[in-house]
Amino acid sequence: MRGKRTLRILPTSVIGSYPRPYWLRRMMKLRKAGKIDEERMREAFDDAVTAVVREQETAGVDIPSDGEQRRDEMVEYFAERIKGFVFYGPVRVWGNNYFNKPAVVDKLEYPGPMTVDEYLYLKRVSTREIVKVTITGPYTIADWSFNEYYDSKEELVRELSKIINMELRKLVENGAAFIQIDEPALTTHPSEMEWAVELINMAAAGIDAKIGLHVCYSNYKLLLPYVEDMNNISQFALEFANRKFTDLDIMKGFTKELGFGVIDVHSRRVESPQEVAKAIEKIMRYIDPQMLYINPDCGLKLLKRKTAAKKLEVMNQGAEIIRNELRKKGIDSIEFRKRV
Amino acid sequence: MNDRYIVALTGGFPRTRSYARVMSKYLKERVDRKTLYNDAKEQTLKIMKRLSAYGVSLLNDGMYLTDDIFNPFREDIENTETGWLVRFYENNNFVRNIIVKGPISLKEKTERFDERLALITEIRSSLESSSIFRLPVPGPLTFFEYSHIETNYTLQSFIKDYVEKILVPLAEKAWDEKVYLEIHEPALSTGALNIPHNYSTIMGTLEYDYFLKTYFGTPPDHIVRSLTDNVILGIDLVEGRKIKPRSNSVELGIIDSRNTRMEKIEKLVQKVSDYTRYSRTYFSTNTFLEFLPEKIAYRKMRLLCRLKRKLGGM
Numbered sequence: 314m315r316g317k318r319t320l321r322i323l324p325t326s327v328i329g330s331y332p333r334p335y336w337l338r339r340m341m342k343l344r345k346a347g348k349i350d351e352e353r354m355r356e357a358f359d360d361a362v363t364a365v366v367r368e369q370e371t372a373g374v375d376i377p378s379d380g381e382q383r384r385d386e387m388v389e390y391f392a393e394r395i396k397g398f399v400f401y402g403p404v405r406v407w408g409n410n411y412f413n414k415p416a417v418v419d420k421l422e423y424p425g426p427m428t429v430d431e432y433l434y435l436k437r438v439s440t441r442e443i444v445k446v447t448i449t450g451p452y453t454i455a456d457w458s459f460n461e462y463y464d465s466k467e468e469l470v471r472e473l474s475k476i477i478n479m480e481l482r483k484l485v486e487n488g489a490a491f492i493q494i495d496e497p498a499l500t501t502h503p504s505e506m507e508w509a510v511e512l513i514n515m516a517a518a519g520i521d522a523k524i525g526l527h528v529c530y531s532n533y534k535l536l537l538p539y540v541e542d543m544n545n546i547s548q549f550a551l552e553f554a555n556r557k558f559t560d561l562d563i564m565k566g567f568t569k570e571l572g573f574g575v576i577d578v579h580s581r582r583v584e585s586p587q588e589v590a591k592a593i594e595k596i597m598r599y600i601d602p603q604m605l606y607i608n609p610d611c612g613l614k615l616l617k618r619k620t621a622a623k624k625l626e627v628m629n630q631g632a633e634i635i636r637n638e639l640r641k642k643g644i645d646s647i648e649f650r651k652r653v
Numbered sequence: 654m655n656d657r658y659i660v661a662l663t664g665g666f667p668r669t670r671s672y673a674r675v676m677s678k679y680l681k682e683r684v685d686r687k688t689l690y691n692d693a694k695e696q697t698l699k700i701m702k703r704l705s706a707y708g709v710s711l712l713n714d715g716m717y718l719t720d721d722i723f724n725p726f727r728e729d730i731e732n733t734e735t736g737w738l739v740r741f742y743e744n745n746n747f748v749r750n751i752i753v754k755g756p757i758s759l760k761e762k763t764e765r766f767d768e769r770l771a772l773i774t775e776i777r778s779s780l781e782s783s784s785i786f787r788l789p790v791p792g793p794l795t796f797f798e799y800s801h802i803e804t805n806y807t808l809q810s811f812i813k814d815y816v817e818k819i820l821v822p823l824a825e826k827a828w829d830e831k832v833y834l835e836i837h838e839p840a841l842s843t844g845a846l847n848i849p850h851n852y853s854t855i856m857g858t859l860e861y862d863y864f865l866k867t868y869f870g871t872p873p874d875h876i877v878r879s880l881t882d883n884v885i886l887g888i889d890l891v892e893g894r895k896i897k898p899r900s901n902s903v904e905l906g907i908i909d910s911r912n913t914r915m916e917k918i919e920k921l922v923q924k925v926s927d928y929t930r931y932s933r934t935y936f937s938t939n940t941f942l943e944f945l946p947e948k949i950a951y952r953k954m955r956l957l958c959r960l961k962r963k964l965g966g967m
Contacts, residue, residue, distance in 0.1 A: 401913055402946030405668060407738060407747035408720050409676045414946065416913045457745050459913040502743045530738055530747060555737045579738055 318442065318490075318649040322639050323593065323607050323632045324375040325625075326572065328527055328550060329387075329447040329495065330612030331369065331380030332621050337361040358383050362431075363438045368622050370440055373629030376491065378445045379435040381612065386412045387449045387495055388457045390427075395476060397421040398458065410615065416459035417469060423476045426483045433487060443649060446484060447493045450526075451477050451516050452509045456498035467508050474516040481520045490649075493525040493550065497611075500531040510539045517545040523651045525550050525572060529611045533563060540569055547653035548572055552610035555579065558592050564599040569653050571600050574610035575631065576624045581616065583623045589631020602639055603647055607632045658934055658964055660709045660957045661904060663866060663887070664789050664837065664941035665716035667950050672696045672717065690768065693717040698776050703951070705782045708958035711935060712784050713835060714773050716943075718765075721748035722791045722837055723799055729763040730819060732756060736801050742839060742869050744911070744944065751800045757811075758818045766790075766823055774830050787864055788827055792838030793820070793855075794846055809849040816855050824861045834863040839940070842870035842893060853879035868906055868940040871896055890924055891939040901932045906939030908957060913949045921960050936960055 333341075340357040343349045365380035384390035392398040392415035399418050403411035432446045451473035455466055463469040477494070484492055494517065499509060517524050525548035528536055533551060540549065550572030553561065564571065573596050575589045593607065607628060613621040639645065668676075675692040678684045697715045704712060719725065721741070727733045732755035741748045766788075773786045791799075793815040797808055806814075824834050840846055849855075853876055856865075862883045871893035872886075878899060880886060887904035888896055891911075897903070907924050908916055928934055936957045942950040 401949050402667075403670070404946055405943055406745060407749075409673055409680060411673065461912070461914045498745060501740065501745070530740055532740075557737065 319646045320375055320443070320649055321636065322602055322645050322647050323605055323636055324647060325373060325607045325629050325632055326376035326445055326550075327369060327374060327378050327380075327625070328529075328572075328574075328608055328610070328612050329378050329381050329445070329493065330384070330614035331365045331378070331382070332614055332616055332618040333380075333382055334361050334364055334618065337382065359434060362434055366435065366439050368618075369625060372622055372625035373633075374625055375441060376443050376445050376606075377435075377439055377441060378447060379431055381447065381614070383431060387447075387612075388415065388454050389413045391449050391454055392458065394424050394427045395421055395473075396424055397462070401459075412457075414457060414459065417455075417462045419462055421469075421472045421476060423479050427480055429483050429487050432484055432489050436488065443491055445491050445493055445525075446489050447495055447527075448477060448480060448484075450494040450496035450499075450513055452505075452513060453496050453498040456501055466505070467512075470509065470512045471515070474512045477516040478518060478520070481517065481522075481524075485520055485522050489522055490651075491523045491525070492520070493527055494546075495527045497527065497529045497531065499526075499528050500533075500535040503532075503535050506535060506539060510542055514543060514545065517543075520545060521651070523547055523649065525570075527551075527572070527611075529574070530555065533560075537563060537567070540567065545652075547650060548606065550574070550606070550608055553592070553596070554584070554610050558595055561595055561599060564596065567600060567604075570604045570606060570650070571596070572606045572608045573600075575607055576609035576613075576628050578609050578611045578613050578616060578624075581620055583620060584627050584631070586627050586630035586634060589628055590634035593632060593635045597635075602635075602644060604653070656710070657932065658936060658961045659711050660707075660954070660961050661711035661787075661935040661937040662704060662709055662713055662715075662942070662954070663835070663906070663910075663937045664713070664722070665719070665943040666700055667943055667945060667947040668717065669696050669700075669947065690718065690772070694772055694775055697772065698779055701776050701780060701784070704954055705780055705784055707951075707955050708961060709954055710782070710784050711787060712776075713787050713789055714769050714776070716789055716941075718769055718772060722789065723751055723796065724749050725765045726790060727751045728765050729760050731758045731760055732804075739799065742843060746944065748799060751796070753800045753802045753804060753806065753811075755804050757814050759822050763823070763826070766826065770827060770830055770832060773832055785833070786831075787833040787835040789835040789837055789866075790820070790823065792836045792840065792865065794840035794848065794852070795838050798840045798846055808846065809851070812849060812852065812855050816858050820859055824859055824863060828861045833861075834859075835866060836863055837866045839867060839869050841865075841872040841876065842867040842889065844870060848873065848876060850875075852876055853881065856884070857881045859883070864904060864935075866904070866906075866940075868892065885935065887935075887937065889939040895927055897928070897930075902935070903928060903931050903933075904935035904937055906937050907960075908936075908938045908953050910938035910940050910942050910950070910953065911944045913945065915952060916956065918956065918960060918963060921956075922963060925960070925964065
């Protein structure tokens with residue numbers, strides 16, 4: 314049996330996505346034009362993952378992801394694989410950012426493992442003991458899809474919960490220790506939160522791994538009353554830099570681990586280490602450092618690659634300023650907990 | 654235009670991929686504003702021609718030159734800054750909120766509004782039809798709801814300033830070009846704000862005819878009853894309940910622009926049957942079409958035109 318795993322205090326991680334290297338985007342275009350075969354494309358994806366994992370680690374990230382290099386978009390990726398979806402075309406989300414919003418037109422079916430190969434490759438190339446694998450949650454997949462088939466959205470989310478649960482089991486069977494369920498849509502419809510939380514719990518039920526939940530650009534006042542109900546979720550990765558660290562006091566009394574968002578992923582401006590440190594100091598008024606992970610607000614994929622790398626470096630430098638203070642008090646590590 | 658039934662385009666229309674590419678270049682400063690404007694004009698003209706051919710006769714600018722309903726509209730307003738990304742009501746659609754740092758008023762040069770108005774007039778002159786045009790702008794309540802107020806405004810004093818100092822002069826500018834304001838006011842029907850009792854009185858300062866688009870719910874009865882006669886109220890019959898404004902015209906948002914499932918025309922006819930007393934009825938989608946992929950947006954607009962023909966409109 315594996316012993317207790319520890320991380321340095323204020324471990325840093327990412328939310329998931331990371332900018333694709335320029336050459337990967339070129340390769341994808343060539344693949345689309347039929348100029349390279351699938352095997353070569355797969356090799357390019359593998360190489361891209363190796364590169365971006367190394368970049369995260371060089372920047373000081375303790376728990377890297379594969380940068381979601383193989384995924385065009387977080388809902389699209391799963392809707393392309395789960396049977397029962399079709400695509401009609403892109404829909405704008407904000408600014409000049411679009412995604413192919415899927416429509417459910419038939420009964421949904423689990424197609425077999427969707428993320429296991431991603432995880433295994435990440436684990437192989439990372440030097441870190443713990444890596445993060447991300448999966449889009451059932452509520453967000455449903456909310457970001459058009460429902461033309463199921464009688465109710467609740468029924469659709471229930472079907473997706475079963476499918477996501479099957480996928481999580483496959484990941485754990487293959488050794489995944491830290492899985493993050495992405496549910497940015499969770500607070501979108503306050504009247505649906507009750508059953509949405511129940512069905513996210515259903516997706517996470519019986520999973521023997523640390524499960525984080527990422528919710529961003531959302532109303533956290535709506536989320537917080539449900540935190541205690543999410544038994545199998547040990548960490549909540551939330552966005553705070555975008556909202557300029559306003560209303561942090563709402564986190565008072567928070568009993569789970571917090572993945573604290575300190576980097577604005579929608580701004581090209583690179584934060585300073587001091588800004589990051591100040592934000593961490595501020596959140597430590599409400600959250601014990603033993604319950605704190607540090608991460609960007611959200612995925613970094615919309616940034617230029619150099620900017621993303623620099624932001625991660627600064628995130629780690631900012632965390633290090635506070636780590637030095639904590640070390641003086643004898644606090645230098647944190648236990649990697651599956652359950653909180 | 655003397656039709657009893659008019660099919661209307663509401664808010665933003667889904668953007669073409671080629672326009673998105675030009676916008677991307679603009680954001681990376683690889684093309685200038687003039688190039689963006691020209692491309693927006695070209696793309697919007699194609700869309701409006703197609704919609705016009707279907708039978709849509711109340712058109713707008715498709716909001717091609719905007720990021721969202723608030724931006725860059727707010728750039729014409731003194732003492733405001735663009736804020737951070739927030740969800741636009743219960744949607745996977747985000748806007749940047751507005752930081753209000755002091756008393757609001759229109760800037761001497763309203764570049765962003767003028768640009769959109771110019772786009773509309775150019776499109777209109779290129780269309781071989783008698784279409785009428787309107788220009789989508791945010792309503793006072795909705796603007797307030799998405800503002801981070803750093804000054805001494807109350808909701809009521811803000812609405813008063815917004816209507817008198819922003820909407821009134823803009824309505825005059827638009828009217829000079831024979832363009833209506835399409836005032837988006839979902840905050841009137843979502844119930845998130847305590848609507849001041851004199852909302853309708855303040856809005857009454859707007860003397861020209863205008864469209865007041867409400868959606869994602871139903872506006873309160875007392876507001877509906879007290880609106881002045883120059884208001885053409887847009888109501889959401891997909892998400893809201895049936896209400897009947899007292900004026901002679903009404904805009905019915907009868908098609909769901911947040912789902913790809915196509916409505917049955919018989920059900921639409923049934924919905925409209927409760928609104929026979931109006932001398933003019935506008936048919937539209939309940940909210941922006943930008944929640945849909947482009948091809949579905951066209952299908953939904955075509956369906957509205959079929960409805961008009963079925964009811965005996967030309």
